[in-house]
Amino acid sequence: MRDNGPVTQREFTFPANETLVSTTDLKGRILYCNSAFISVSGYSRDELMGQPHNMIRHSDMPAEAFADMWDTIASGTPWSGLVKNRRKNGDHYWVNANVTPLLDRHGQPVAYMSVRTVPGRPRSMAPRRSMPACAAKAPSARFASATAS
Numbered sequence: 785m786r787d788n789g790p791v792t793q794r795e796f797t798f799p800a801n802e803t804l805v806s807t808t809d810l811k812g813r814i815l816y817c818n819s820a821f822i823s824v825s826g827y828s829r830d831e832l833m834g835q836p837h838n839m840i841r842h843s844d845m846p847a848e849a850f851a852d853m854w855d856t857i858a859s860g861t862p863w864s865g866l867v868k869n870r871r872k873n874g875d876h877y878w879v880n881a882n883v884t885p886l887l888d889r890h891g892q893p894v895a896y897m898s899v900r901t902v903p904g905r906p907r908s909m910a911p912r913r914s915m916p917a918c919a920a921k922a923p924s925a926r927f928a929s930a931t932a933s
Contacts (some may be wrong), residue, residue, distance in 0.1 A: 791843060792874040797902075798824045799928055803894045804879065807886070809864040821900075826872035837898070842870040857885045857896055884892050885922060 804821040879900035885893035
């Protein structure tokens, strides 16, 4: 796995109305990124363009999540999952990531588009006044992916 440098264990939160958008070529090199993605990542546009998208990968993310993503999108199927990303300064941020292959007229991927938003707080993780023990025992998912339908 790529070493993107030290991590701080500080979470960076971004506004819920922000949508982070980027596109990559088939090898994952960034072709486009919107201003929200640039701001949240902590990198400049020049630092991002042409670079592998995994430059924002956080070391806590299991490699299996990205293997699943690449297998899914290479087959022409969209993928969704909860992802922990690393900012340039080592802080992290969580996103609901939706990665969609952009297909040519023959149905073959020619690029990928990623649209990321602030994840909602899972219902099982919400504070519970009447049942605090249940909330404390609720499982937390590190990532999830959509299965092909």
